[in-house]
Amino acid sequence: MRYVRYGLGILAFALLVFISWLTLTPAPQGILVLEYHHICDEIGEDGAAYAVPVADFSQQLDYLQAEGYTTITMQDYMRAKKGKQELPAKPVILTFDDGYEDNYTTLLPLLEERGMKGTVYMITNSIGRKGYLSWNQLREMQERGIEIGSHTANHQPLTTLDREKQAEEMKLSKLLMEWNGLKTIFTFSYPNGAYDEEMPAMLKENEYLTAVTGDGGLNTFQTNPYLLQRINIPRPHLGMTEFKLRLFKAEALTKLGIRQHLLKE
Ligand SMILES: [Zn+2]
DSSP: OHHHHHHHHHHHHHHHHHHHHHSSSSOOOOOOEEOOOOOOOOOOOOOOGGOOOHHHHHHHHHHHHHTOOEEOOHHHHHHHTTTTOOOOOSSEEEEEOOTTTTTTIIIHHHHHHHHHOOOEEEEEEESTTBBBBBHHHHHHHHHHOOOOEOOOOOOOOOGSOOOOOOOOHHHHHHHHHHHTTOOOOOEOGGGGGOOOOOHHHHHHHTTOOOOOOOOOOBTTTSOOEEEEEEEEOOSSSHHHHHHHHHHHHHHHHHHHHHHOOOOOO
């Protein structure tokens, strides 16, 4: 019995040391990338979980600024990686998948009010459809400093397609946007975060420079630029506490050296 108590004592002590290490050691230096979709109060039947209400989103932006974060784009990240530009002390990249119309009507003014940047990943066959951004809105957003990337042409998880079809999704979505007057598209977002080990080389061949996954964690210049990690920010149930916990999760995974690979269906 005494040994059991002794054992439990050691275990509790080890746990305490571990938790202290996780919470008290300085946050790892890294580039935080956040993943959003809709920014809106009205919730449609689909995508409800991915719609962050305006008040919550505004609070999150204000919190990031108060904590000393500065928004950068994927282009800033790549230029800094090549030594052509300095990064701010606490860089964050705000990304928005799918290209919903509220990214123009709601998100853009919220970012501009605060002098913040963002990256929007388009499903190119949805451009101009109801609820999605139009070509004119996209061109204007790019003019106003928003970075535009590809989220494929059809939003099918690439792991469900054959190689030829995967390459087509990468290539055609990029070309379509460039043909329609957008500046060079060089960043990519995997639909549903689904990728495999051959896709980084395929993206490179198709002249992309970076790609984002749904794997949680922070990035450094050593992270494979085609497998950048992101922290997903869905509709919060616990307000700012949940947001802070999600940022903490990124730090904790990075400290523990854990790479989450979520092959979502
Ligand atoms: Zn998506």
